Amino acid sequence: MGTIVVPGEVLERFNGRSDNVFFDGNKAYSKVLGIYDSERGMLTPLEGLWYPRMGDTVIGIVEEDKFNIYTVYLNAPYKGIAMSKFIEEPLAAGDIIEAVIKDIDRTKTAVLTRVRKLNGGKIISVKPSKIPRIMGHGDTMIKQLVQGTKCTLVVGLNGVIWISGGNYDLAAEAIFKIVEEAHTPGLTERVKELLEGKK
Amino acid sequence: MSGGTDKPELIVNGKRLDGRDMGDLRAVKIEAGTLKNADGSAYIEWGNNKILAAVYGPKEALPKHIADPERAVIRCRYSMAPFSSLEEHGRSGPNRRAIEISKVTKEVFEKVVVLEDFPGSKIDLFIEVLQSDGGTRAAGITAAAVAFASSGIPMLDLPYAVSVGKIGEHVVLDLNKIEDNYSDADMPVALGPRLNEVLLLQMDGSMSRQDISKGLEMVTRAGSVISQVQKAALKEPYEKVSSRYR
Amino acid sequence: MTIRKAMVGYVESMVKKGLREDGRGFMNYRDICINTGKIPNAEGSAEVDIGYTKVLAGVKVGTGEPMKDKPDEGNLLTSAELLPLASEEYDVGPPSPEAIELARVVDRGIRAAGVIDTKSLFIEEGKVWEIFIDIYVLNYDGNLFDAGTIAASAALASARMPKYENGEVIREGNLGRLKTGNVVTSCTFAKLGSAVLLDPDGNEETAMDGRLTVANDENAVRAMQKGLSGSFSFGEIDKAIELSFERSKDLRKMIKNSAGE
Incomplete structure (x- = not known):
């Protein structure tokens, strides 16, 4: 857990390195709207853009x-x-x-x-900063999505997702839920419930 | 600003016509993410001003000749709806005043947006004044800062703006339309709260060196309130979702 | 290139299967929401959402000279702006042909239905009331024609009327309503392959071959516009008119409710 910070806000006890952080004097500041976990000194952007990297x-x-x-x-x-x-x-x-x-x-x-x-299929675009959550730790979330919707899903790190076959509506609903709730705990469990139709 | 012959009394018994004290800000409300298509957006109600700000980009800079290989370029269009004022129907499209405001607004964001991260690209900022009641450029900049931050474009600061002016002997904060029309001076200011430096400064009328210094103090004091409203607007959509699962 | 353009093939294949992207029936509207009075500085205003399409209409009333050929009538002037903040496909600059078409189609419906009796706008010789309707597109996701017509109708139906006293326009204080004699709405259909869809969204409009707008009041068709290169059969046009009369009952009710009638 952490607190939401805005651009220009001081990050107390930040001691790592991040593209989303800048230093002025000996103080660290956030460049983006994000969640800052001051215990672990970690900043996670809530809204972020994609910079092309080799291997993406x-x-x-x-x-x-x-x-x-x-x-x-x-x-x-x-x-x-x-x-x-x-x-x-x-x-x-x-x-x-x-x-x-x-x-x-x-x-x-x-x-x-x-x-x-x-071929075929539909693409939707989401904020690239949400893609890691859509994949999940060790791809757990995306595997759960594929299993629960029987869709073929291809996820681009540039924020574009291709969906084909299976239950498109359910897949889209689950993805938009993940995007909206990306910063909340217990999301994997709630998406599981959605996919199993328990809501 | 015009010293018309039938100038109304703007300060009666030490209060302004809308009941405010000299250093009082009008009510400011901001909503982030109002427009679905934009990459970042904000809607602000500042007194009776109602303004939308939207950010598109960074995207490929077209036409190509506007591109800068070292950094992103910002284009800004501030414009007023022809139905935005209580008076006559206005002309549509930006006039000379709007083009000047667009320019100085763009310059505010060139200082705080990390343009070097996106060489060769462009970022569009659109500010549409749907209803005006004095101080629209300041409100527009305040909303635009929220639109930028909500888009995820990296920034070094979250600027805000507000105007101060002079009515008779008084230095006053945040002039509304009627005060603006009959005041002795108007001075819109944008500040970066972290930098604590002036990003936009215009002045028109008559103010002393002391007045200006007092005015800048008023701006800073009001700024802490405006900054809080900006931050709350940016956090609100996330906190609303979080609160469902607490 | 945009994602909308890449979705053309998908939209077409769905429609062939008798489906729409958002699960709607071919002849169903998305959710419609009308909010009047958002801009108190304007004599009338209405914000209309159809799905993610968001349009704001403002009505200003002023005075001016009558047209030379109609010296005893007031003026009605409708404009539309596809604001660059509404879509990445819109750009800054003078009104595009699309914006002008939108304004003119909305204008024709309102004029032909006699929503405003321009003869009642006469003040004195050489001076008449002018009604300005501005349609501001704030977010684009298809069907601007219906959103524009509904917004203009609701803004007019809820507008106040200034007074003219001793050569001055009085805009504040105790004012009556702008006199409106009718309510006009429109229904827009997209032709996509051999299918006809009511209320096309942005992806469907990108994929459509033709577009047909039917504006009507309770009694008659008041304006029509076929757009793009796709064509419609007599039967399709007849069906569109029938549906337009049917759907307009609810739309008129929503406009009247929003205007507090």
Whole structure:
């Protein structure tokens, strides 16, 4: 547990390192709206953006095919690119893909690899800061979602989730519950109850 | 500000027309996350002002020539609804006054938003005044700070703004429309509470060096109240959910 | 590229199966909520939510000169703004053709239904009342036509009327209501493949081929507008009109309740 802090608020007893914290003199301050656990000196952002990192799994939408390079919309200020020669299936504008970031170039464009087209299915976007909670510790939450809804779920760290088959409505309801209640304890148990229809 | 011939008496028996003392703030209410599509948003009611602020981004900077390879660029549009004032129907779209306010508002956020985290991108800030009653730029900046923070964009401070002015001999806080129309001076100020420095300062009218210093003190005092309202608005949606499971 | 555009295929495949994304029937509205009087500075105002679509209509009453060809009638002027804060797809700048179409369709319904008797807005020779209706789109999720018409109707039905005394407009104090003679509403349908859907949301509008708006009061159809390149059959138009009369009963009731009639 902890207390909610806003940008510019002092973090007493903070002694680690975090992209979401800055120092002025010998004091630490939060850059974001987050939950601060002063006992453990830990700040968890409630709202946060996604910065592309090597190895991130993402879901994107093909924007255009230009000279054998696909440009991909990633729900972020930076685009992805994928070489068509490394992709088995030809892609078209509007196609939804899953991919892994192989490299990030100088202009912060993400070079994509292991590109896979996602057919059918629906995508929803959530704040990227909620993705870790949707996955859960050791993927417990996402496994529970798949089991409870019989949906195929692909989760992009860029805040895009692809849902196919199974009980879409239940999956979406559970995901929005996780997003809204991400900062509360006992969530795994409540999502389990929702999926089992006990509410 | 105009010294009209039929200038009303703005201070009667030591009280202002709406019953406030010289250093009193109007009631301020803020709601965070009002607009579904925006990445961050806030709705503020400040006295009779009603204002929406929304943040979109960071996103790809288009057209390309506006992009800065070192940092994100902020675009700001402050605008007033043509039905926002009690008087005649206004013209739609930003006029010269609105364009100036957009510029100085943008500059407030260029100081506190961590723009270096998003090189080459742009962040849009839109402020729509739905109902105006004096002090809309200050209320707009106060709401915009909440919209920014609710979007998750990193910031070094959570700025607020309020105006002070002069009515006769008195330095007064937070002028409403009628006071603004007939006051002797108006000075909107935005402060970063952590930095404790001035991020926006405009002045128009006649004030002494002492008046200005007194005015800035009033701003700081009111600021602690405004900051609390901003923080409460940001925390409220989360605390509401938490309280269900306590 | 936006997520909405990537959802076109999904929306189409759902509709083919006879389903809508949010589980609604093809001829059902989303939840509608009308709030009048949000902007006391305006003579009339109404905020309308249809699902996540949020529209605010403001009514201002002023004085001006009559049109040259109608010297004994007041003026009614309707505008619409697709505010950039309502959607990442809207941009700053002068009104787009979409905004102008929205304003004109709402205006035609109100004018043709005689909601405002412009002859009653005559003050004296060369001076008439002017009614300004501004439709402010605050959050976009489809069906702005119905939200705009409902908001304008509710704002007019709840508006107060200033007085004109000794050459001055009196806007405060004891004022009566703006005189309105009728209530008009509209129903908008999306054509998606061979299906017709009432009240399209943002994803459905991105996927739709054609759009049909029918504005009516109790007695007659008062305005229509077909939009986009998709086409409608005679039968589909007839059915849309029938449904529009049916659905408008509830909408009129909601507007009258919201205006405190």
